[in-house]
Amino acid sequence: TSTLRLILGDQLNASHSWFKQVDPNVVYLIAELGQEASYVTHHVQKVCAFFASMAQFAQALAKSGHQVLYLTLDETQHYADLPALLEHITATHQLTHFQYQHADEYRLAQQLGSLLLPGIAINSTDSEHFLLPFSDIQTEFTPKKHAKMEFFYRRMRKRFNVLMQDGEPLGGQWNFDQQNRASFKKNDLGDIPAPLMFANDVSDILARLKRHNINTIGKAESQLLWPLNRRQSRELLDFFCQHLLIRFGHFQDAMTENSRADWSLYHSRLSFALNSKMISPSEVINKVIAHWQAHQDDISLAQVEGFVRQILGWREYVRGIYWINMPDYATQNALQAQRPLPEYFWTANTKMNCMHHTIKQSLDYAYAHHIQRLMVTGCFSLLAGINPDDVDQWYLGIYIDAIEWVEMPNTRGMTQFADGGIVATKPYAASGNYLNKMSDYCKSCHYNVKLKTEDNACPFNSLYWHFIQRHQEKFQHNPRMTMVYKNWQKMDAHTQQAIINKADNLLENIESL
Numbered sequence: 001t002s003t004l005r006l007i008l009g010d011q012l013n014a015s016h017s018w019f020k021q022v023d024p025n026v027v028y029l030i031a032e033l034g035q036e037a038s039y040v041t042h043h044v045q046k047v048c049a050f051f052a053s054m055a056q057f058a059q060a061l062a063k064s065g066h067q068v069l070y071l072t073l074d075e076t077q078h079y080a081d082l083p084a085l086l087e088h089i090t091a092t093h094q095l096t097h098f099q100y101q102h103a104d105e106y107r108l109a110q111q112l113g114s115l116l117l118p119g120i121a122i123n124s125t126d127s128e129h130f131l132l133p134f135s136d137i138q139t140e141f142t143p144k145k146h147a148k149m150e151f152f153y154r155r156m157r158k159r160f161n162v163l164m165q166d167g168e169p170l171g172g173q174w175n176f177d178q179q180n181r182a183s184f185k186k187n188d189l190g191d192i193p194a195p196l197m198f199a200n201d202v203s204d205i206l207a208r209l210k211r212h213n214i215n216t217i218g219k220a221e222s223q224l225l226w227p228l229n230r231r232q233s234r235e236l237l238d239f240f241c242q243h244l245l246i247r248f249g250h251f252q253d254a255m256t257e258n259s260r261a262d263w264s265l266y267h268s269r270l271s272f273a274l275n276s277k278m279i280s281p282s283e284v285i286n287k288v289i290a291h292w293q294a295h296q297d298d299i300s301l302a303q304v305e306g307f308v309r310q311i312l313g314w315r316e317y318v319r320g321i322y323w324i325n326m327p328d329y330a331t332q333n334a335l336q337a338q339r340p341l342p343e344y345f346w347t348a349n350t351k352m353n354c355m356h357h358t359i360k361q362s363l364d365y366a367y368a369h370h371i372q373r374l375m376v377t378g379c380f381s382l383l384a385g386i387n388p389d390d391v392d393q394w395y396l397g398i399y400i401d402a403i404e405w406v407e408m409p410n411t412r413g414m415t416q417f418a419d420g421g422i423v424a425t426k427p428y429a430a431s432g433n434y435l436n437k438m439s440d441y442c443k444s445c446h447y448n449v450k451l452k453t454e455d456n457a458c459p460f461n462s463l464y465w466h467f468i469q470r471h472q473e474k475f476q477h478n479p480r481m482t483m484v485y486k487n488w489q490k491m492d493a494h495t496q497q498a499i500i501n502k503a504d505n506l507l508e509n510i511e512s513l
C-alpha cells in the first residue's frame, strides 16, 4: 500500500504520532493553496508566516527521512481547490490510502469530510494538540447554552492537575484578577522590554503572492518578525519566561501609545506559534510553571495564574464554544447589527486616537493585544452596531493568529454579543472613561474624553448611551447591568435626548469620525 497524508498549514505539530517512525510507504503533502490564501482577505504577514512555516516544516520532515511532497502556489494554481488537488495527486501517484488530521475550522472539516477519491480509502485522526479531547467537547458544552469560562477553567485545572495542591487551587484561590489588570504609570513604561523579533527572509513568498494576484492587507515585510519553526517558537517562549512573565498579569489589560513602550508590552506573542501548532499548549504551560517554580522570589503566582488561565482556560474554552455551536454560530446576530464596517478599519485614518493606534498597529504588525481587540476596535463595533459578519471578516483577516475556531467566539461572541450571551453574560460595552483609565490614548486625542455632546466630545461616550438605550429591552433586567440602567434613568429627559441626538449624528457620519 501507499498512503498520502495531508498536513494543513495550522497542523505543524512535529510531535504528532504520525512522525514517530519513518515509513517508506507514506508521502506527506504540504501545499500552498489559493483557497487558503483567499477565503478572507488576510494580512500579508499572516500569509507569509503560514507559507514560510509550512516550508520549514516540510524541510524538517524531509531531513528526518520522511517523504514529502511540497507544493507552492506555482504548482497548485491550476487546481480549483483542495479536493481537486487531492483527486489529481491520488490518481497520478498510485496511492491506495489518504489520511488527514481533523481540521480545526468548520470550513475545512466539511470539505475534507465530504471528500470522495475513487478507489482510495480515506481516514482521519486527531491533531494531538489540544488538552481537551475533541470528543469531550460534547460533555463540557451544550449547544446554544451559555457556558461560564471560569467554571470550565477550574475543571481543566483539576483534570490536568495544573497549579493544584491536594485538590485545591495553589495559593488558596482560583483567580487573582484583583491583583492584576493595572494600567501603566509614567515610570513603568521605561521598563517594558523590547520584543524579541526574528528577521526571517520571506521575499520569495511575497513575490509569489504578487505573481498569483493574492489580495492582502497590511504592511509587507520581507524580514518577517514572527517565529517560523520550533526553535524560534521555543526562543519566544523562553523570552517570555525570562522577561515578560514577571508583569504579565499585572499589566494584562493596560494599553499605551507611548513611544518609550513597545507594541506588545508584556504579552507573549505566542499565538501564532500555538495556533500553527509549532508549539503545544501543554508545553507552554509546563515551561511557564517550571520557570516560575525556579523564580518564586521574583515572580508572583498571580502572574502565572493569569497566563495559564488564557491558555488552559480561554483558548480551550473558545474551541469548545465554536465546535458545539457550528455552523449556526457563524450566522448569529442577536443585536441585529447591520451597519457596514467603516473604511478606517483598513487605513487607520480616523481622529479617534485609540482606534487609530490600534488599527495602525494591527496593519503594521498583524497584531494587537487582547484588550485592544476587545475594548477598542471590538467595543467600538459593538457600540456602533456594525454587522458581525463584517467584524468577523476583519478580525479573521488582519491578525497573525486568526483562525476561525478562535477568532469567531472572541469576535462574534465576546465582543459583539451576537451569540446572545453564549460566551458573555453581559455585553463588553464601555464609554471613553474605561479607555482613559486603562490607556494614555485620550491625552493626545482630537476628542475630549470628558465630554458627551459637544462637537469635540469623545464618540465612545454618546455611542455608549445610545447602545444602552437602544437595547434597553434586552438588557435592563440583566443583574450585571442594573446600575447602568439606573444611571441612565437618573439623567433628565433633556440630557438623554441630547446624548441620543449626538450619537445619531455620529452614526450618520460614521466615516468621518
Ligand code: FAD
Residues within 6 Å of the ligand: 264, 266, 267, 268, 269, 270, 271, 272, 274, 275, 310, 311, 314, 315, 316, 318, 368, 369, 370, 371, 373, 374, 378, 395, 396, 399, 401, 402, 403, 406, 407, 408, 410, 411, 414, 415
Ligand atoms: P497573550 O496575552 O500573551 O496570551 C497568551 C495566549 O493565551 C495567547 O497566545 C492565546 O493563545 C491565549 N489566549 C489569550 N486570550 C485568549 C482568548 N480570548 N481566546 C483564545 N485564546 C486566548 N486569539 C487568537 O489566537 N486568534 C484570533 O483570531 C483571535 N481573535 C480575537 C478577536 C477578538 C475580538 C478578541 C477580543 C480576541 C481574540 N483573540 C484571538 C484572543 C487574544 O486576543 C489573542 O490570543 C492574543 O491577543 C494573542 O496575543 P499573545 O500571544 O501575545 O497573547
Ligand code: SF4
Residues within 6 Å of the ligand: 351, 352, 353, 354, 355, 431, 432, 433, 435, 436, 441, 442, 443, 445, 446, 447, 448, 449, 458, 459, 460
Ligand atoms: Fe478614544 Fe475617546 Fe479617548 Fe479619543 S477620547 S482616545 S476617541 S476614548
